[in-house]
Amino acid sequence: MTRTDPADVPRPDAQLHFGVFFQGVNHWTIWSDPSSGSQIDPASFLRVARTAERGLFDAFFLGDGLRLRESEGGIHELDVAGRPDSITQLSALAAATERIGLVSTSNTTFNEPGDLARRLAGLDLLSGGRAGWNVVTTHNAWTGENFRRGGFLDHADRYRRAEEFLSVARAVWNGWAAGAVAGSVDARSWSVPDAVARVRSRGAHFDVDLVPTLPRSAQGHPVIFQAGDSGEGRDFAARQADVVFSAHGTDFDDALAFAEDIRRRLRAAGRAEDALRILPGTEIVIGATEKEAEEKARWVRLEQVTPAVALGIASLLWGFDLSGRDADGPLPSEDPVVAAYDGRFGTRQLGETLDTVAEWRAKAEANGWSLRDTVIELGPQRGHVGTPAALAEKFARFVRHGALDGFNISPYLVPDGLDDIVELLVPELQERGVYRSAYTGTTLREHLGLAPVV
Numbered sequence: 001m002t003r004t005d006p007a008d009v010p011r012p013d014a015q016l017h018f019g020v021f022f023q024g025v026n027h028w029t030i031w032s033d034p035s036s037g038s039q040i041d042p043a044s045f046l047r048v049a050r051t052a053e054r055g056l057f058d059a060f061f062l063g064d065g066l067r068l069r070e071s072e073g074g075i076h077e078l079d080v081a082g083r084p085d086s087i088t089q090l091s092a093l094a095a096a097t098e099r100i101g102l103v104s105t106s107n108t109t110f111n112e113p114g115d116l117a118r119r120l121a122g123l124d125l126l127s128g129g130r131a132g133w134n135v136v137t138t139h140n141a142w143t144g145e146n147f148r149r150g151g152f153l154d155h156a157d158r159y160r161r162a163e164e165f166l167s168v169a170r171a172v173w174n175g176w177a178a179g180a181v182a183g184s185v186d187a188r189s190w191s192v193p194d195a196v197a198r199v200r201s202r203g204a205h206f207d208v209d210l211v212p213t214l215p216r217s218a219q220g221h222p223v224i225f226q227a228g229d230s231g232e233g234r235d236f237a238a239r240q241a242d243v244v245f246s247a248h249g250t251d252f253d254d255a256l257a258f259a260e261d262i263r264r265r266l267r268a269a270g271r272a273e274d275a276l277r278i279l280p281g282t283e284i285v286i287g288a289t290e291k292e293a294e295e296k297a298r299w300v301r302l303e304q305v306t307p308a309v310a311l312g313i314a315s316l317l318w319g320f321d322l323s324g325r326d327a328d329g330p331l332p333s334e335d336p337v338v339a340a341y342d343g344r345f346g347t348r349q350l351g352e353t354l355d356t357v358a359e360w361r362a363k364a365e366a367n368g369w370s371l372r373d374t375v376i377e378l379g380p381q382r383g384h385v386g387t388p389a390a391l392a393e394k395f396a397r398f399v400r401h402g403a404l405d406g407f408n409i410s411p412y413l414v415p416d417g418l419d420d421i422v423e424l425l426v427p428e429l430q431e432r433g434v435y436r437s438a439y440t441g442t443t444l445r446e447h448l449g450l451a452p453v454v
Contacts, residue, residue, distance in 0.1 A: 014399045016435050017406030017448060019059040019103070019279060020052045020418060024083045027312075028283070028382065030303045030412055037415045040082045042092065047415035049093050052100055055422030056436050058447040059101030059132060060093065061225075061408060062086040066110060067143045078312050087119050094127035101444030103132035103225060108161055110138060110147050113168035114199070114210045120222045121173060121214045129218030129443035134225040135241070137162050159232045161205045166224070166240055168208050171199045173221045175212025219443035220453025238265035241276060242450050245408055249280025250383060255403040277405040277448050282383035283412055286420040290387060297385040300412050301376050310372040313379055317356060327372040331364050382410075392428035399434060 023029055024039050037044050049060045065083035069076040083089075086104040093102055102123065106116055124131035137158035153161060180195035182188075201208045226237040227245035237244040248258035263273045285300055287293025305313075307327035315322045319337030336353050364374045384391055398404050411417025429435035441447055 009400045011400045011402055014402075014405075014434070015449075016395055016399045016429060017277065017279060018052075018055065018057045018421075018435075019061055019101075019406070019408040020048060020057055021061045021063070021281065021408050021410045022048055022414070023063055023410055024065060026079050027306075027309045028304055028410060028412060029414055030300070033303060033413060035416065036413055039414060040084070042089075044415040045089055045093060046096055048411070048418060049097055049100060051415075051418045051422055053097050055418065055426050056439060057100055058406070059103050059444060060090075060097075061103040061105065061132075061134060062089055063105040063134075064107070066107075066138075067146050076312075078309055087123050090131070091123055091126055094123065094130065099130070099439045099442065099447075101130045101132055101223070101447060102127055103134055103223070103444075105134040105136055107136045107138040108165040109153055109158060110143065111165075113165045113206055114172060114208055116165075117169035117172035118213060120169070121212075121217070124217035124219065124222050125214060127217075129220075129445070131217070131219075132223040132225055132243075132444050134227065134245075135162055135166065136227065155230070156232060159228070159236050162236065163240065164201075164203045164205045167203075168199065168201050168206055170221065171201065172210070172212045173216065175199055176215040178216075180215055216453075217443075219445040223444050223448065223450065234262060234265055235269075237276065238262060238269045238271065242445075243277040243279055243448065246278060246280045246404075249282050249398075249404055249407060250381060252398060252401075252403055255280065255398060256401065259403050275451070277450070279406050279408045280404055281410060282407045283410050284383055284391065284407075284421055284425070285385045285412070286388055286391065286424055287385075288387065290390070293385045293387060301382075304382075304412065305372060305376045305379065307372055310375040313375050314371055317353060317360075319353070325371070328370045331361055331371050331374060383407075388424040388428045391425055392432055392434070395429065396432050396434045 022045060029039065030036055031039060037047075045062070052060055063083065064086040068082075069079050086106060090102040090104055104120065104123065106120070120131055120133050137153070175197050177192075177195045177197070180192055182190055182192060196211060199208060199210050199212060223242045224240060225243045225245065226233070226241035228234065228236055229247060234244075244262060246255075246258055248255045259278055262276060262278060266273055266276055283300075285293055285297040287296050308323070310327045311322045311325055314325075314332070317336060318332055318334070320334075322332060325332065336357050338353050360374050360378055363369065363378060364371075367373075367377075369377060384394065386394070395407075399406065409418070409421065426435060430437055439447065445452070
């Protein structure tokens with residue numbers, strides 16, 4: 001049942017925004033298909049970024065990887081990634097693209113604000129104001145082993161550190177006043193006296209005393225992205241972010257409820273309701289007919305959730321190793337092992353364990369599903385399936401009724417997984433007046449329609 005009146009369109013002129021998320025190897029990216037390319041070859045990054053730019057996307061997102069994922073103390077071999085440093089890779093892409101935004105996923109748990117702020121400012125200057133920062137708060141212990149202090153932070157502490165981190169970063173970006181560089185060769189000095197402000201900050205997590213080394217970019221600051229879905233994460237986004245990612249972009253009512261909650265939190269934080277863009281992550285599968293699209297989507301899910309992947313996901317839920325089981329057999333009869341999360345098992349958590357297992361068992365029995373079938377049907381869902389025209393109508397409704405502002409798309413194939421979206425879906429969106437026909441600005445902040453930094 002829809003919660004909206006189709007005749008009541010509160011945002012008739014709203015435009016849909018697209019980003020592309022280059023994840024690196026993971027079980028959602030079908031690395032084993034013959035048409036799949038390398039996940040770490042620079043040519044793959046460039047192909048995806050240029051295709052997205054041809055499709056007038058707002059941004060190219062690159063996740064950072066400080067350490068290979070681990071599971072119970074060993075390398076998670078189903079999900080190995082060799083990602084380069086994101087700012088280094090995006091700096092290379094800045095020279096090979098012209099308009100698309102370049103967003104680094106860089107975490108606040110294992111970086112220092114003065115250093116990271118300077119590197120992001122460098123990317124922003126090199127790209128002409130196209131940089132963004134996806135602020136993440138890594139919580140797994142195995143990444144912490146890279147660093148002398150080790151371990152990981154409690155959930156609340158992660159956000160306290162991130163908030164303080166951002167405060168320092170913004171002070172660094174604000175360090176140079178407008179016109180700090182002398183405008184004449186006849187000036188007494190290269191920089192205007194007192195135009196560069198020293199940054200001194202002493203808090204619970206950082207003790208900083210530095211002089212910023214770079215001026216502002218064309219957009220003022222890198223655009224801030226954030227993806228936390230907990231209460232603390234949503235509050236953090238409402239206070240600090242320009243864009244929030246979410247897992248609420250498949251069902252219309254769910255997406256609208258999330259958007260309304262974010263708008264309430266924005267008001268509580270003293271910000272305007274339109275100060276933040278909402279871009280849920282999604283996967284888009286396109287077919288010439290609905291039947292073809294559904295058949296393709298089934299193929300995608302079978303390739304993503306292989307028997308080994310299905311057993312790995314079920315192992316996370318049950319809390320013990322199921323790799324020796326038959327993925328095409330029944331769910332485990334044993335009760336799950338429920339233990340406090342200690343960071344050893346990576347980042348995959350599937351909700352309240354006992355309730356989830358009970359739901360899986362009931363639905364598997366009712367439908368005659370195997371373990372693999374159950375993971376495919378009830379595991380994390382990925383997004384939207386349909387013809388270009390049907391998807392365009394669906395997305396227009398989402399954005400014009402304020403349920404979201406766009407999508408951050410994860411292609412299921414790299415580097416060619418955006419081709420159908422750019423060549424088939426984008427024209428349908430443009431025909432409906434819900435997607436740009438050309439870039440109208442040069443900075444990421446302009447692409448997103450965000451207010452200038454003051």
